[in-house]
Amino acid sequence: MRVAILDDYQDVALQAADWSPVPATIDVFREPLGDEDAVVSALQPYDVLVTMRERTALPESALGRLPNLRLIVVTGNRNKAIDIAACAGLGITVSGTGPLTEGGTAELTWALILAAAKRLPAELASVRAGGWTSQLGTTLTRKTLGVLGLGNLGSRVAAIGNAFGMRVVAWSQNLTEERAAEAGATLVGKDELFAASDVLTIHLVLSDRTRGLVGEPELRLMKPDAWLVNTSRGPICDEDALLQACRERWIAGAALDVYDREPLPADHPLRTLDNVLATPHIGYVTEETYTSWYRDAVENIVAFAGGSPIRVRHS
Template identity: 60%
Template sequence: MKIAILDDYQNVALTFGDWNSLAAEIEVFTEAFSGPEEVVRRLAGFDAVVAMRERTRFPAEVFDRLPRLKLLVSTGPRNAAIDLEAAARHGVVVSATGYLGPPAAELTWALILAAARNLPAEFRSVREGGWQVGVGTMLHGKTLGVLGLGRLGAETARIGRAFGMEPIAWSPNLTAGKAAEHGATAVTKDELFARSDVLSIHLVLSDRSRGLVGARELALMKPDSILVNTSRGPIVEEADLVDALRRKVIGCAALDVHDIEPLPSDHPLRTLDNAVLTPHIGYVSRETYEIFYRDAVEDIAAFQAGSPVRVLS
């Protein structure tokens, strides 16, 4: 068996998991592929592929052109970048791995604190020989808006209470009782945007959530508010967000996710001093990678033994 490990940006995949236990030839790709044509060209000779989250897309057109592919391992429990129906039509088994939620919630708070206390500029000033350059904002007593009160949203709200914030929340099916279970108050969508000093997004990307936050919603927000997105880039209309930041409609955006990843080097978000940006590292922790690659090895071994595990359908 010939195995490809994709999008290993830090070149650490082989240090996690017992890869030597597999009877296989393994090749690691550390750079992102440019699109479907490169995916097909680079992976044509592989029997199995280990995909890191949704960094590489596997639509029907890719499966059509990879007849040798028999196993696709997706790190994490779901992967919207894989066309599961197309995989099934081509006889490709798609297996998943375990996942850890806390690292993403922790990064959410790293971004909130970085934005509230102007940390990127302060870091830069000290490194360049300077000293204080801005005035931060206290979180205690402020209102934390949570857009999507699922597992990660609820954890974000819990941490917000520890900071002395008042959590409010909205999602399409959220009830007052469910919000109260997590120490939050259910509000209308418009109220969420209007009242929040910090608004954190925790929705799964779907047809219903794509573009949910646009110019109208941003215009409802306070001029010194902070918008945080550690979920998926397309939930926010990117052009509207860039415009809002340029015109100071909101105070700051702290983003770990983007429409195009890796973020193009000439992207306008990179030029804005009120945008705090990280390269989609919410799940990138040693503990998470240990689970990803340990389980990936187990998935491959089980497939080789004729008994696939953690199969997505």
């Protein structure tokens, strides 16, 4: 049996868990594999794939060209990049792992908000260059935090906003006044959410109805000194509209951890705009989360090799 660990960008997979119980040859891929043909070419010899979130897409067209593949271990509680229904038809078992370790993405969201409010990138650069201070920061107390999507993650972000003394407002398509109040937020209309927010942070699952939900009309409603923060999924926000909003200063700027295409191309304009704070999709990249996921992956492979798969996913 041959096992491929995919997209180990941090080169930590083999240290994050004890892989010695796995009865297989293990190869680690530390760089993106490329387009579908490159993925198929690289992965044809393998019986088992251990994926990292949605970094490598495995649609039915690719899965059908991997004749040796018998098990995919997916990390996290969902993976839109893998056609799990097609796996069932091809006789490929899919095993999951535990969920994200609590706190990681909410903490990164606030790291980005604070970095934007306090102008940290410019201030750090100033000190390193021998200067002292370059810009005025913003106080968040009594400002308005808008939360687009008040589920588990959005509620965590809202709680921290309340701790900072911010007014917290929220909207999503199914949000009720009662649910918003439970999370310490006030339900407002969609237009009011964008118009009133000093910081607008996105916490929705990507789906057909949320794709492109934040477009030019929504961005033009925002204040010229407001920041948009996205640590959920890139396509929820129309990237072309966001680029225009930042270039033309409809808004103060954007703080982003997610993008339409990942890794972000080297020549992408989001890398160069001075009012864009960009991190490389690291909301889930923590020692605790990786240890949990890779430990579960080892257990899944051992159980599968023994003829009794565990944590089997059907959707």
